[in-house]
Amino acid sequence: MSKLPNLAVVGATGAVGTVMLEILTSRKNVWGEIRLIASPRSAGKRLSVRGEQVEVVALSTDAFEGIDVAMFDVPDEISAAWAPVAAEAGAIVVDNSGAFRMDPDVPLVVPEINPEQTRNRNRGIIANANCTTLAMIVAVAPLHREYGLKELVLASYQAVSGAGQAGVDALHDQLTRVAGDRALGSRTGNVRNAVGDDLGPFPAPVALNVIPWAGSLKDGGWSSEELKMRNESRKILGLPDLKVSATCVRVPVSRGHSISVHAVFGSEVDAEGAREVLRGAPGVILVDDPANGEFPMPIDAVGTDPSWIGRLRRSLDDPRALDFFVTGDNLRKGAALNTAQIAELIAAEFVPATR
């Protein structure tokens, strides 16, 4: 094979799809045709990618004709129904939903960590990890390779864009109502009264608040988001017995997920050694100089490719434990960028090895 492969972007008009078109435009071009697919409602729209205006076509079986690689940036139930259709039509699917991540016949791939798993695509489908897991795991993996990971205790600070554009709209609508009243935060119920019923996709106001909830309720009081962090971390690192406790919390940040990490290893660690490991790690930027105000934060990490890691300290009570803080752009590495990187690994299969 030596032609450039043809790519389909399913869900091209959504929040992640929009970032995907930016990424496809800015990264090295490895694609023949790029076909944009969305719901029939969006068909006929023209979107810009690689400097060209491309007309969106409606999702259908025929839409995958001639397509070699299909990225899916759509809700779980749409992926569950249509990814197998695309695979049946001959496309290799890279799916950003949660529909296939824990399927034993579907690899869960982070190119910096387990690129070789792209080959084990028995169903013709490769899954992209959850956005919160991705930001964290890129920073944790090199430390695992050095010290042997045994346990993770995680607390997240998740941006509203993790719930799509509706989350961003809800936050800004609420902020507009509360920004001017600096006494508002001093009495119970005040913010609820000011915000009214305009909660968007969240169970409570998110302006001037933190909401310790993301996803749906599962056994034992865990949220689906918290279980994803546990199960996906285990699968990506190939550590089926890894101990993981995660608490997922929504914060009034537009974009950029952060995670406070307590990581326990099999051998002794030291903070400077860990920093040295991270300086050479792919997909990671070390930002760790608190005396000069340098630590990972959403307002800096957003719009960039790497996971930002900092605040590295060795536990004062356990020489095998490290504490640190990670921030990543939930729509780039957390979604569109990682999908693009996986798709590029597959694109390389279409090019002769001698090139």
Add this chain to the structure above:
Amino acid sequence: MSKLPNLAVVGATGAVGTVMLEILTSRKNVWGEIRLIASPRSAGKRLSVRGEQVEVVALSTDAFEGIDVAMFDVPDEISAAWAPVAAEAGAIVVDNSGAFRMDPDVPLVVPEINPEQTRNRNRGIIANANCTTLAMIVAVAPLHREYGLKELVLASYQAVSGAGQAGVDALHDQLTRVAGDRALGSRTGNVRNAVGDDLGPFPAPVALNVIPWAGSLKDGGWSSEELKMRNESRKILGLPDLKVSATCVRVPVSRGHSISVHAVFGSEVDAEGAREVLRGAPGVILVDDPANGEFPMPIDAVGTDPSWIGRLRRSLDDPRALDFFVTGDNLRKGAALNTAQIAELIAAEFVPATR
């Protein structure tokens, strides 16, 4: 002794002092005179307490004449200089600063946990705990008594009012600038540009951001706030070997500190048993029904007395570990309320036991 004791409030005009006057007005009156003391700059101001207008007097040695109990709600260095002066003048000092908390001759008291320690005041000074520690420890202590605490892994979500009124002002000034622009969060540097140099007491913009930093830099990369959570938890619970790793993070919340807690105990735990323990615990309110949107959040906990606890789950990988989320009002239980409660324990010493 049978007269009502005389109380001094030092720092009556500050953020905590203001809440203190509200609390002294709303709680049972156990005081004779209430004298308001502040910097010479504020002397002569008249403030309302117990429905009366009281003139503020300047801090001086003479200001403590006839005072039985003196509450200090002032910065560390003012407490360090003046609390011993008040004690020398015969007052029992309840100090809300960090100046004396780790002094072995000064007890660190949370009335729901170790009220008996108020008697061990060799220096005539009793210390009030840090606001983040307080919200968390009130909920953790009853679980410790039931299950035997061994380790805490903590991640905080701290309100800007922890840095005083200047923190609240900075947040709202920044929110006013960013609320209307919903594209602002999508590019690195955008929020910094919109906010400009108006950072208030923080090292970075706090609107649309989280800042993994509170306090000053200590050995090993730890912040002073993180070390307080470790050292004060150990002292309050009487567990000098307790393992504690804390990460302290500032969030764009006006008032109400939250903490994600991973607690490891000496014996097996279960979530329903823990809930039962917490239902009967003093100073705690259990809010744990995520299916109905009930979990602890700053917008609800602010202005209330208890620590709100919820999201209780037993670890899926360790039957001795519980994960949960706590929120408390950092200016009430986190500061003024706990100080008032300690002072009331002392006031009771002035009243004959037969009453």
